[in-house]
Structures are given as structure tokens and as C-alpha cells.
Amino acid sequence: MNLTDAHAIQKAVNSGEISAREVAEQALERIKAVDGKLSAFLNVSAEKVLERASAIDKAVRECALPLAGVPVAVKDNICTRNMTTTCGSKMLQHYVSPYNATAVERLERAGAIVIGKTNCDEFAMGSSTENSAFGPARNPYDLDRVPGGSSGGSAVAVAAEMATLALGSETGGSVRQPASFCNIVGLKPTYGRISRYGLVAFASSLDCIAPVGNSPKDIALFLSQIAGRDEHDSTSSTVEVPDYLSEINRPVQGMRLGIPKEFFGEGLDPEVRLIIEAGIKNAASMGCELVEVSLPHTRYAIADYYIIAPAEASSNLARYDGVRYGFRVESPADLQDMYKRTRSEGFGAEVKRRIMVGTYALSSGYYEAYYGRAMRVRTLIKRDYDQAFDRVDALLSPVSPTPAFKIGEKASDPLSMYLSDIYTVTANLAGIPALSLPCGYTSNGLPVGLQILANQFEEGKLLRLADAYMQTFPVPKSGLKV
Amino acid sequence: MIVSITRAEVLKIADLAKLHYKDEELDAFVLQFQNILEYVEQLKEVDVENVPPTSHVSLASDFEKHIFREDEIRTSLPEDASLSNAPDPGAGHFRVPKVL
Numbered sequence: 195m196n197l198t199d200a201h202a203i204q205k206a207v208n209s210g211e212i213s214a215r216e217v218a219e220q221a222l223e224r225i226k227a228v229d230g231k232l233s234a235f236l237n238v239s240a241e242k243v244l245e246r247a248s249a250i251d252k253a254v255r256e257c258a259l260p261l262a263g264v265p266v267a268v269k270d271n272i273c274t275r276n277m278t279t280t281c282g283s284k285m286l287q288h289y290v291s292p293y294n295a296t297a298v299e300r301l302e303r304a305g306a307i308v309i310g311k312t313n314c315d316e317f318a319m320g321s322s323t324e325n326s327a328f329g330p331a332r333n334p335y336d337l338d339r340v341p342g343g344s345s346g347g348s349a350v351a352v353a354a355e356m357a358t359l360a361l362g363s364e365t366g367g368s369v370r371q372p373a374s375f376c377n378i379v380g381l382k383p384t385y386g387r388i389s390r391y392g393l394v395a396f397a398s399s400l401d402c403i404a405p406v407g408n409s410p411k412d413i414a415l416f417l418s419q420i421a422g423r424d425e426h427d428s429t430s431s432t433v434e435v436p437d438y439l440s441e442i443n444r445p446v447q448g449m450r451l452g453i454p455k456e457f458f459g460e461g462l463d464p465e466v467r468l469i470i471e472a473g474i475k476n477a478a479s480m481g482c483e484l485v486e487v488s489l490p491h492t493r494y495a496i497a498d499y500y501i502i503a504p505a506e507a508s509s510n511l512a513r514y515d516g517v518r519y520g521f522r523v524e525s526p527a528d529l530q531d532m533y534k535r536t537r538s539e540g541f542g543a544e545v546k547r548r549i550m551v552g553t554y555a556l557s558s559g560y561y562e563a564y565y566g567r568a569m570r571v572r573t574l575i576k577r578d579y580d581q582a583f584d585r586v587d588a589l590l591s592p593v594s595p596t597p598a599f600k601i602g603e604k605a606s607d608p609l610s611m612y613l614s615d616i617y618t619v620t621a622n623l624a625g626i627p628a629l630s631l632p633c634g635y636t637s638n639g640l641p642v643g644l645q646i647l648a649n650q651f652e653e654g655k656l657l658r659l660a661d662a663y664m665q666t667f668p669v670p671k672s673g674l675k676v
Numbered sequence: 677m678i679v680s681i682t683r684a685e686v687l688k689i690a691d692l693a694k695l696h697y698k699d700e701e702l703d704a705f706v707l708q709f710q711n712i713l714e715y716v717e718q719l720k721e722v723d724v725e726n727v728p729p730t731s732h733v734s735l736a737s738d739f740e741k742h743i744f745r746e747d748e749i750r751t752s753l754p755e756d757a758s759l760s761n762a763p764d765p766g767a768g769h770f771r772v773p774k775v776l
Contacts (some may be wrong), residue, residue, distance in 0.1 A: 292757040297764050385733045399732045428743045430735045497716040508693060515694070519761035529773050530694075538696040546695055547705075550686075551712055553693040564716070569729030571722050576730060609711050625733030650733075 195220060197355045200264045200412040204305070207263035208254050214263030214307065218247035221265040221309050228676040232340075233331045234350035237278050238310035238506055246307050258375040259305025260419055266301055267357035269348045270311040271318050272403065274298055278310070280318045281394050282344075285520045285540035295392020296420035296427070297403045297420045304419040309357050311493045312347030313392040317543045318363055318396045319510065320344050321371060321614050322604065325544045325556050329505060330601055333375060334674050335357025335640055337533055339598040341371030348406050354676050359416050360406040366499055367593075367618025369404035370630040374593035377632045377671065379660065380406045381413050382618075384650045385625035386431035388417075389424030398429075400622045410631070410661035414438035417653060431525050433651050441654030446662040447481035449655075452586035456492040457617055463596045466642050470592045473644040476667045477590060477659075485586050489578040492620060494571050499619040500612055501568035507545075508552030514540060534598050539599035570594035576624040583649040588659055590646055592617050593630045597640035629656045632669040639673040679713045681706065 195217055196202060206212045222240050229235050242524045247263065254262050268274060269283045273291035298308065315325035323331040323346030330348040333339040334354040341350045345362025349372035352360050362369040366381040373380025381404060388403040395401065405420070407413045415438075424426035453474060458467065478484050515524035516536030523539055523663045526532030538546070582589060594614060617667045621628040626647060633644035645664075648656045686706050690697055697705055758766040764772075 289761055292753055292760060369726055425745070429732070431734070492720055492723070494722055497719050501716055501719070502713065512694075516763060521765035526773050529681070529775050532773055533694040534696045537694050541695075547708065547712075549693050549695060550689055550705075550709060554689050554709075554713075557689065557692060564719075566729065567719050567722075567724055569731055570724035570727040571719055572730040573727050574722065574724070576733070608708055609715055612712075612715075623733075 197221060197224065197265065197358050198408045200261065200358045200415055203264050204260060205359060207250070210254070214247040214250040214254070214596070217263045218243050218265060218307055218309070222357060225310065228354055231332065231676055232334060232350050232354055233329055233355060234312055234347040234354065235267070235310040236280060236282070236313050239277065242276070243307060250305050250307065253305065260415065260433070261301060262305035264306045264359060264485045265309040265357045265360060266306045266350035267310055267312045267348050267360040268298060268308050269345050269360070269362045271314060271315050271363055271394040272298060272361055272510055273394070274308060274311065274599040277311060277575055279311065280328070281318070281348055281392065282314045282328060283541065284327045285514050287327070287521065289519055291386065291392070293392065295403070296389035296424045298392065299481055300420045303525065305548055306359070307458060311359065312345070312351055314347055315344035316545050317394065318344040318365055319507070319544050319548055321367070321611050322599070323347060324601060324605055326543055327542055331448055332601070333598045334676050335377065336598065336638070337675055339640070340375070340601055342367040342375035342594070345404070345406070346372045347377060349380065350482070352406050352408060353378050358407070359412060360528050362404045362406050364402045364404040364622060365400045365503060366622050367615050369406060370618050370628060370643070370645060371594050371615070373406060373630040375489065375598040375641060377641035377669070378406060378408055379410055379413055379629065379631050381417065381629045381653065381656070382621060382627060383417065383421065383653055384431070384627045386429050387421050387627070387651070387653065389427040389430040391424055391426035395510040395565070397503040398510060400508060402501060408491060410657045410664060411439065411442060414442055414657045417594060431467045431651070436654050438657055439655050440663045442658050443470055444658055446659055448481045449588065450485055450586040451477055451482045452485050452556060452582050452589040453489035454487050454492070454582070454591055456487045456489050456591055459589035461595050462592060466592055467598060469636070469642045472645060473633040474549065474590050480662055480666055487582045487586060487589065489582060491571065491574045491578050491622065495575060495620045495623065496612055496616055498568050498571045498575065500582065501564050501625060502572065502623070504548040504552030505555045505565045506552070508549045508556060511545070511549055544608065572623050579620070579626055579649070580626045588648045588655060590644065593643040593645040594618070597636050597642055617645060626650055627653045627656055629660055631660045631664055634669055635673070648674060680712060681710050681713060734755055
């Protein structure tokens, strides 16, 4: 069975042509064969996977299931009952959630199989998966390079064919950037499109669960199963979930595509620029009209994001105090000592850095100057998009200013790592959907993704454009090192 | 623009955040912290006069209609599940070091 196609797997499992157990065994074998080199997974329980696969084989005899037998990798900051959810942190190394995230509940109801939990930057803070307390994941196109982050493990699992689909999460680009680095498709949905219940909170006004797959069609199938209102998340949207698969088949001719000039300025790697410019020409040749647009506040986006996200994180991560769950230091002198040492030993450097920045930005005397101002600049960033989407259907841009960088290259300079998020954070600040799709390779054979952005709740349009593009200009998968 | 932050200020923030930096880590951290604060200073260039804050993008859609629900009794996690991850559970409680 080809593990890169969820449609084919569910069809074969539903018709009895192959069993879910055989598919699961194949995925487990692939993990066993290659994940020693990649470190995409933090936890795989073959026994539970096979048990679940057998249950699905029974269930499909009664009725067809939309994701029957599809192996799905789940980022380790998304709660799964009976399996650890570590968030890539020593703080939650042994944490087992008593409940499933709504997205997990729904994908299991649809017949999918959680094949394992994937490596990520600690509490999803990072752009390389190097901040995992359990060691970095590696890029399957060059084992000395990062897969991107923070959902690096989920991207690698799909790229290296250990899983067919994956759940990642996005706060500032954490699925699109690894999708770009690993040559697959990653969708950051509209804020509130997928319930956040069971997604371990980082920055609640930005966080989204985000699907990863090999094709827009598979993502459409996946999204239609997990999206929609959930009473456990008051910020989940009541907007009806459309039939994404039928939206995909509508034509793209006549669509107006905006090119935001601020996304092609200083800092964009020349080779990446050429690949993206070629991608834009390709899109135009499908009968789309290109329009130059301006998003003037983009230059403030990183500064804005690195106030808002740490401010919310400092508040959300206050819960890790060694009392109710997670790590606690040995023999604390008193309560204060327990709090401080638990947090200082349980969190890694980047998480502490962001808690510090956030605490500072929210502290008495600085609140209005930092957090207050950042919320106003966020309004301006959102307005830039509102104005652009008055004129165009979607926007095209790079995902990341560079291809995958070397492991360790940016580790000692946190600010340079932050700057690499420039083309992705604005979608999170504005709450709009955006997607990364394979666009080409650099001369070193490193994948480069093209980003498409659309207005809130226009995932259907994004997937339609992406599918048309990938059908017309497929990027052959070549150069996997595993 | 130069932002200067002292070791003492960093220690105060660390205290608020219930974090501790070892002496040998502190100088490097103060420098990183200062670099980040200098970078975000550029937000001060933006004219935000009469611009309302956005705390949450959901406010733009139908969010407000759905943040309230009837106050009805529902089942919650049973005690053993609630305590199952506790580092030091005891007698149906979370135990902590002596406070008084």
C-alpha cells in the first residue's frame, strides 16, 4: 500500500482489499526502519496501534468510515488518552492526559489510527524542533539540517512516509514552515476552525491545530472530519464546515492573486526568490490574474508577534508549578522554592526566555507600552489583510526566507531564529488561513514551499488553488535520504 | 534606540515569573533579553492613535454569541483521573510543602 494517499487507503480498507492492520504494520515497519535517523516520533506504541487497527477492521464490516485505517501522526502537544503528551518538555515527560483532544476524538471516530506522537520544539516554541528536550528531529532531505518547527516531527513523519496524515499546531508558522522545509502540504486553518480543546495552550489568541499531508485533497478530507464547533472550546467557530472536497473541483480560472511586495524584500534568499517567482508565474498561467498589493505593517509583524505570543505564554505556562501534574523538584525547602526550582529545571532555555519577555511585557508600568501597543499594531496588520482581500481572492508569497538551515546554525542567536518567521506570523495575528505547498528545490536539493493565504474561513479556496497548482505543476518527490 | 535593562531588573522579572537564573547564566541572558527588547522597540514608530486593540480575532466574527452557556451541572473528571498525574497526591488532595 502506498502510504502517501489517504483517499486510496480508506477506499482499500473500506472495501476489504487490505486490512487496517496491514496498513498499520507497514507504517510501523517504516518507522522502525528510518526513524532512528530522523527522530520524528517521541512515542509509538505498536501494541496499541495494532489493537486499534483490528477494531477498525471489525468496524468497517458494519459501515464505511471516511478515514478508515489511515495512519495519523499527532504532535506531542495534542492530548491523547492512554499515551504520553510531553510537549517536547521535561516538564511533562510522564504526563498522560485523562482525555483526548477533540481533533483526536474526531479523527478516531472517522476511523483513522493515531500511529504515534511526534517531536516538537518545547511547548511549540521554536522554528527548528531543536528546542525539544528529547533531541532534535532531522530533515529527511538532508540529515544535517532541521526539518523546521515547531511541528517538525509531524512534517517529517508525513514526508518520510511513516504516516499518511499528521496533526501539527500553529502559533506563528509552526506547520507551514516545516511543510515547506520537508516538501509536503501544511494548512494553518482560520482561527477557531478546529477546536483547540486538548491542544496544550501556548498563546491562546493565536494557537490553531493544523493538518499536514501529501496533497490538498487529503487535507480537505482530513479537515472536513476534524473542523467545526465544539462546546469544549468557546472560541471554536459556529461557521458551517463546507464540503471541502467538492470545493476543490471548482475551476480556478479568473481568480485574482495578490503579490504582497513586502514579502519580497531584504532577507529573502535569492534562490528561494527565484523558485517562488517561478511558482507565481505558474499560478498566473492557470488563468489567474496577478495583482501587486501592499501589506505595509508586515515590517512590524515579528516585533508584534514576539510581544503578544510571549505575553500569552507567560500567563498560560504559569500552570506548570509542580502541584497538579508534571515535573516537581526533589525535596523543596518550601513552596516558593518548589515553584522556582521546578520551573527552572523543568523548562528549557527558549521557554524560559519567552516567559521572561512575556512577564516583562505585562508587568506594571510596561503593560501599555508593550502589550497594549502590540494589540493595536495587531489591528493594523489585520486591516492590511482586510484591504488586500477586498481586491484579491488570495495572496501568494514565500513561506520562509531561506530553505532548511543546518542543525545548530541559529541555536545561539534567538533573535535570528525569530526573524525567520517573518512571512508566516501575520496570518496567525490576523486569524486567516494559509497553506504551504511544494514549489521546487534549491541547487542543494532542499525543498522550498509556496505560501497561499486567503480570507477567514476560505480554506476551500486555498485547497482548490493548491490542488490545481499541484496537479498542473507537480514537484516530483526526489532526494529523500531515508 | 538603546534599551538598557539591568541585572537587578531581570532578577525582579524572574521572581515574578517564578524562575531562577544561575549567576553564570545571568550575563548571557541579560544580553539576549536586551537584544529582544531593542528589536521590539520599533513598535514605538507605529502611529496607533485611535486604533483599537485586537486581543482576539474571534471578536471579529460571531464569538460573543457563544461565550456563555447555561449554568447547568455537568459531570467532570473523576477524582482518580484528576490526581493521576500529580507528583504527590494524598487523601484525595494535591500535597505541597508546608506553607505555614
